[in-house]
Amino acid sequence: MFSALLISKTDEGQTVEVTQLDEAQLPEGDVVVAVEYSTLNYKDGLAITGKSPVVRKWPMVPGIDLAGTVLESSHADWKAGDKVVLNGFGVGETHWGGLGQKAKLKGDWLIALPAGITARQAMAIGTAGYTAALCVDALVKAGVTPDKGEVLVTGATGGVGSVAIALLAKAGFTVAASSGKA
Numbered sequence: 001m002f003s004a005l006l007i008s009k010t011d012e013g014q015t016v017e018v019t020q021l022d023e024a025q026l027p028e029g030d031v032v033v034a035v036e037y038s039t040l041n042y043k044d045g046l047a048i049t050g051k052s053p054v055v056r057k058w059p060m061v062p063g064i065d066l067a068g069t070v071l072e073s074s075h076a077d078w079k080a081g082d083k084v085v086l087n088g089f090g091v092g093e094t095h096w097g098g099l100g101q102k103a104k105l106k107g108d109w110l111i112a113l114p115a116g117i118t119a120r121q122a123m124a125i126g127t128a129g130y131t132a133a134l135c136v137d138a139l140v141k142a143g144v145t146p147d148k149g150e151v152l153v154t155g156a157t158g159g160v161g162s163v164a165i166a167l168l169a170k171a172g173f174t175v176a177a178s179s180g181k182a
């Protein structure tokens, strides 16, 4: 048995509870992960409050990301003891996610936790930070270099924007941060 946050659909709307689940209830997947950390993403907020139809399958364990240790695997890339991270792939929306102590996932969705980063640090960076990193990576791959001028970051005080500023500055770019806040 393991603990998880479970969102269920009822005739009156939805209920959310911390409950005990059996491993046999876990969804299809080829890797079982002992979840150490997840984040509370905006999408999780929408799912848990029911303010927006984020959840597509019921009942649902929310949590669009997670970091933890592989417990069991029949996927060629992963073995018990591996440290992994997951962001997205409909996890927490169509497939049980990270706000539970265990998750059963597709090995193809996982990435190895880089050496020197703990599961806690990975989830402190979170899916917002990971998204910022993907954005910076895309700019670099498109040939944008610091000598080409300032990089404008909109939504600068937000989760994605603030990490994008830090990453760009560290990589030597001059950042122009745009904010609607006084």
Ligand SMILES: NC(=O)c1ccc[n+]([C@@H]2O[C@H](COP(=O)([O-])OP(=O)(O)OC[C@H]3O[C@@H](n4cnc5c(N)ncnc54)[C@H](OP(=O)(O)O)[C@@H]3O)[C@@H](O)[C@H]2O)c1
Binding pocket: 041, 042, 127, 128, 129, 131, 154, 155, 156, 157, 158, 159, 160, 161, 178, 179, 180, 181
């Ligand atoms: N967080 C994730 O995991 C994730 C993943 C993929 C994509 N995204 C997308 O990335 C974007 C930013 O996400 P986030 O998590 O950083 O959100 P966030 O933390 O809420 O930040 C969004 C920022 O946008 C600015 N903003 C808000 N309303 C605005 C408006 N009407 N016009 C212009 N700027 C406005 C605000 O910054 P100022 O007050 O400084 O202007 C706010 O801090 C969103 O479009 C989101 O859907 C997020």
